[in-house]
Amino acid sequence: MNKPYVIGIAGGSGSGKTFFLNCFLKHFSAEEVCLISQDDYYIPVAEGMTAEENKLYNFDLPKTIDAEAFMADAQKLLNHQTVYKKEYTFNNAAAVPKMLEIKSAPVIIIEGLFILHFRELAEILDMRIFIDSEEEIALHRRLKRDLLERGYSEEDVRYKWSNHVMPAYKEYLLPYKLVCDKVVVNNTQIAEDIVKVTQEISKEVRGRVLI
Numbered sequence: 001m002n003k004p005y006v007i008g009i010a011g012g013s014g015s016g017k018t019f020f021l022n023c024f025l026k027h028f029s030a031e032e033v034c035l036i037s038q039d040d041y042y043i044p045v046a047e048g049m050t051a052e053e054n055k056l057y058n059f060d061l062p063k064t065i066d067a068e069a070f071m072a073d074a075q076k077l078l079n080h081q082t083v084y085k086k087e088y089t090f091n092n093a094a095a096v097p098k099m100l101e102i103k104s105a106p107v108i109i110i111e112g113l114f115i116l117h118f119r120e121l122a123e124i125l126d127m128r129i130f131i132d133s134e135e136e137i138a139l140h141r142r143l144k145r146d147l148l149e150r151g152y153s154e155e156d157v158r159y160k161w162s163n164h165v166m167p168a169y170k171e172y173l174l175p176y177k178l179v180c181d182k183v184v185v186n187n188t189q190i191a192e193d194i195v196k197v198t199q200e201i202s203k204e205v206r207g208r209v210l211i
Contacts, residue, residue: 006110008115012113127181
């Protein structure tokens with residue numbers, strides 16, 4: 001069987017990585033592509049944590065990720081096996097996680113903040129894509145998401161941004177920007193711009209992969 005083509009998509013918080021991914025996936029059928037996300041490999045810490053402890057806990061460090069399990073599941077997909085994984089509920093102890101079924105496909109997408117930092121994981125990538133955006137734009141997106149969707153206060157969001165998010169981005173992601181195959185600048189709110197970029201990259205992938 002042919003080896004799957006592995007694409008790594010990395011981007012800091014608020015870079016628009018999720019929107020990019022959603023656009024990119026639309027260029028493939030469900031049988032052609034699968035996605036494995038670093039977010040689903042956070043080590044659970046929510047139980048018994050107070051609001052203040054949650055604020056101070058730094059989720060933006062590589063040690064918060066079960067990198068061994070992340071790599072093991074990525075390897076399963078490379079070996080044409082199906083991965084079963086509980087969905088991460090973003091530190092919400094009351095939420096009931098869904099069981100994810102990730103079937104291997106000719107194109108495997110691995111996404112997350114630390115995928116280039118985890119050396120063993122980075123070595124299996126055939127294409128590396130870096131989603132970039134200006135810091136103020138990224139912060140605005142983070143505020144909008146965390147205030148509206150996750151119920152955090154603006155004070156908490158800004159504290160984490162200054163003390164956790166940006167230091168981690170500069171140490172564990174930004175140094176790898178220059179070694180990426182594609183750098184996608186996502187400062188716009190115009191969806192068509194990202195759709196066009198994802199269309200161009202998907203055509204390139206199809207030219208390399210027999211699907």
